[in-house]
Amino acid sequence: MDVLRPDCPSRVVMQRIGERWSMFVILALAHGPLRFTALKARVGVVTSKVLTETLRALEADGLVSRRAYDESPPRVEYELTPLGVSLLEPMAAMRAWAEAHVPEVLASRERHLDALDAVHG
Amino acid sequence: MDVLRPDCPSRVVMQRIGERWSMFVILALAHGPLRFTALKARVGVVTSKVLTETLRALEADGLVSRRAYDESPPRVEYELTPLGVSLLEPMAAMRAWAEAHVPEVLASRERHLDALDAVHG
DNA sequence: CAGTATCCAGTCTGATACTG
DNA sequence: CAGTATCAGACTGGATACTG
Numbered sequence A, B: 001m002d003v004l005r006p007d008c009p010s011r012v013v014m015q016r017i018g019e020r021w022s023m024f025v026i027l028a029l030a031h032g033p034l035r036f037t038a039l040k041a042r043v044g045v046v047t048s049k050v051l052t053e054t055l056r057a058l059e060a061d062g063l064v065s066r067r068a069y070d071e072s073p074p075r076v077e078y079e080l081t082p083l084g085v086s087l088l089e090p091m092a093a094m095r096a097w098a099e100a101h102v103p104e105v106l107a108s109r110e111r112h113l114d115a116l117d118a119v120h121g
Numbered sequence C: 001c002a003g004t005a006t007c008c009a010g011t012c013t014g015a016t017a018c019t020g
Numbered sequence D: 001c002a003g004t005a006t007c008a009g010a011c012t013g014g015a016t017a018c019t020g
Helices: A009-018 A022-028 A036-043 A048-060 A082-120 B009-018 B022-028 B036-043 B048-060 B082-120
Strands: A064-069 A075-080 B064-069 B075-080
Touching: A009 A022, A009 B009, A009 B082, A022 A036, A022 A048, A022 A082, A036 A048, A036 A075, A048 A064, A048 B082, A075 A082, A082 B009, A082 B048, A082 B082, B009 B022, B022 B036, B022 B048, B022 B082, B036 B048, B036 B075, B048 B064, B075 B082
Parallel strands: none
Antiparallel strands: A064 A075, B064 B075
16 A cells, blocks of 8 residues: 555645645636636635645646736736646545535534543533 | 635545545555554554544544453554545545656656746756 | 735644653 | 653744735
8 A cells, every 4th residue: 555655655645635725726726717816715714825825836736827917907817737627526526525424524523522521521 | 616615614524634644544444443553553654642643533523433442451443434434435536646646746846846946046 | 916024823743751 | 552741843824014
């Protein structure tokens, strides 16, 4: 099982996916390019700084492309690359699972908290 | 698109998956229960403390079960719950993608580093 | 509009040492 | 064997203010 080796490159990918906003940005771009502010609005509560960092990282990984138009006011569009698009499929599987099983997970967490309460008064 | 709302429960699941060791522990348990030390050896470089934390979190989420036998020396077995097992399928999709596309991602990162070098000397 | 600059609190992770 | 306790460093995410 390669993925379990500490030096396995798959770690790298999973860690990128796992970062706070990566997935949400990718999903937000799933239906076409978006400008910075539109993306920010879609993703929700993220700050400009963090969104920028996320985009730079996704760009470095070749998942997202950035295109700046030489206009005033400035216009920048972010878009999924083909590689980024190819990631949508496994992500959809994850999302489907999450949406189907979130109630179970949350219920389990509740029970766990109740158990802690019972111990500590 | 529900998953993009800040209060969407899917975030919760994705964040758990994204944590440093969660995925590796789940994959390590994919083929049956393991004792703490065996799990530690399989996962690789993780410390006891961090592995314990990861296991507690997965337990709270109902993905992993912990069973302690009343023996000496102590014996504890960790095993995927049915919920945990159900997660293997979407995870396999992710892993397949990662293994297929890691070279592209790494190459992209290289290029990006080269570009930075060119700028900064 | 699309960011950058600064600063900071909290989290994550790990090393190390110890225990029933 | 299966952890817990303690400490410390790196990293993350975010608040706030500012800019071409």
